[in-house]
Amino acid sequence: MDVQEDVTQPDEYRPATAEADDHPAQQSGRSIMVQRRVEWSDTDASGHWHHGATLRWLEAAECLLLERLGVRHAIYHRLVRVHQEFDYHHVLQHMDVVDTHLQVERVSTTSITYRLRVTNQDRCCVSGRMVCVLLDPDTQKPTPWPDELRHHLEAPAALPPETLSSNWPQTGEPSNKRSTN
Template sequence: MKIFSVEERVSFFETDASGIVHFMFVLRYFEIGEREALRMAGIKVGDPGRGGVHIPRVHVEVNYHHPLFYDDQIEVRTLCECIGRTSLTWHHEIYRGDERCVSGTMITVLLNKETGLPQPIPCQWRRYLQVEEGESL
C-alpha cells in the first residue's frame, strides 16, 4: 500500500487566540506524514553523519477547507504522488473523522551529502513509494 496514514491530536500550542490551528502548524503535520512514509520505506532522514539523507522542501501548497481545533483527533494521509529524477512530490490530506480539513502538496529534493547538489532518487525508493494505478487519497 502506498498511502501512508498517521493519527495525531491537535495540541494547545498549535492553536492561535481563536482556538484554531495556526496555519503554519499544518506544515508540521505534512512533515509528520512524509517522515512516516519514508520511515516505513526504511529511509532515514536527517543528519548524514548518522546515516540520514538530506531532503529539503523546495515548494509547498496548502488548501484550507475547514478549521482544525484544539484537541481534534486528526488523520494525516500521505501519498508520494510523483517521483522525478531528483525530487519527490507528496500529496497530503488531513481529516477530522470523514471531513477533509486540509490538503496540499510538498516537493522535496534529494541532495548529495558531500556536494549539496541534487542527486537521483534511488531505484529502491521508487519501487516502494511508487503509486499504483488508480490509487489516490
C-alpha cells in the same frame, strides 16, 4: 506568480513539473496515515488551529513513511523542501482528532511530490502538495533517485497507520470529566 517562472529559484529546486523526467509519473505511490490531536500549542489567539500545525503533521507523516520503508536514515537528511501549497477548507479546534494522509504522488528524476490531506471525522480540512529534492550528500546538489529507493516509494501500497490510543475521551465527551466514585 507561478513558481516555475520565479527567477529567484534555482533550476535545480524547481518543482517536479518543471523537471525533465525520464521516468513515467507514478500517480499512486506509497501512502500512510498519521493520527494526531490538535494540541493547545497548535492553536492561535482565535482559538482555532494555527496553519503551522499542518507542517508538523506533514513532517511526522513523511518521517514515519520513510521509517516504515526502511529508508529514513538513507535519505531524510538529504531531502530539502522546495515547494509547498495548501488549501484550508474547514476550521479545527483544540482537541479535535485529525488524520494526516500522505501519499507519494510522483517521483521524478531528482524530486518527490507528496499529496497531503488532513481530515477530521472524514471531512477534508486541508489539502495540498509538497515537493522535495534529493541532494547528493557530498556536493549538496540535486541527484537522481537511486532505482532501489524509487521502487520503494513508487509501490502503490498503503503502510500501516499510526493512530491515537483509545484511552482518550470520545468525541463530545468533556476532557475534564471526573469520576464521581
